[in-house]
Amino acid sequence: QVQLVESGGGLVQAGDSLRLSCAASGRTFRSYAMGWFRRAPGKEREFVTAISWSGGLTNYADSVKGRFTISRDNAKNMVYLQMNSLKPEDTAVYYCTASRTYYSGSSYSPDYWGQGTQVTVSS
Numbered sequence: 001q002v003q004l005v006e007s008g009g010g011l012v013q014a015g016d017s018l019r020l021s022c023a024a025s026g027r028t029f030r031s032y033a034m035g036w037f038r039r040a041p042g043k044e045r046e047f048v049t050a051i052s053w054s055g056g057l058t059n060y061a062d063s064v065k066g067r068f069t070i071s072r073d074n075a076k077n078m079v080y081l082q083m084n085s086l087k088p089e090d091t092a093v094y095y096c097t098a099s100r101t102y103y104s105g106s107s108y109s110p111d112y113w114g115q116g117t118q119v120t121v122s123s
Contacts, residue, residue: 002026002112004096009117012086020081020117022096030074033103035110036081038092038119048094049081050108057105064090086121093118 008020022034035050049060049070058070069082079096094117097110 002029002032002098004098004112004114006094006096006114006117009094009119011120011122014087014121014123016086016121017082017084018086018119019083020094020096020119022079022081022114024077024079024096024098026077029077032098032100033108034070034072034079035097035099035108036070036079037095037097037110037113038090039095039116040089040092043092045095047108050099050103051079052103052105057103059105059108083119086119088121088123091119091121 003025005023012018033052036048037045038048039045047061051058051070051072055072067085072079096114098112099110101109
């Protein structure tokens with residue numbers, strides 16, 4: 001089992017950058033694929049990005065490709081989401097997730113979820 005705690009959310013202006021962090025518990029962190037989802041007001045939860053256990057494979061939603069970057073530090077049990085050129089439509093609660101399933105860079109299915117952190121982008 002792994003527990004996930006997000007931080008780094010906040011209120012920013014369009015065009016600004018923000019970095020979300022996710023601290024994971026457990027000694028087997030390096031065996032999990034990790035990812036981020038988000039839920040905007042009045043919308044369904046959507047996939048944002050995922051990263052393999054080694055960090056060698058990543059995938060992004062088209063809406064964030066080229067602006068967001070996921071990374072991980074297995075020595076620190078941390079996952080990060082660097083968000084640049086933020087837009088008002090990026091406003092959402094962002095959730096850190098972990099998956100026990102081997103991630104090959106395509107389909108990502110999380111088993112564990114954090115509580116979420118609010119990101120608000122004003123125009």
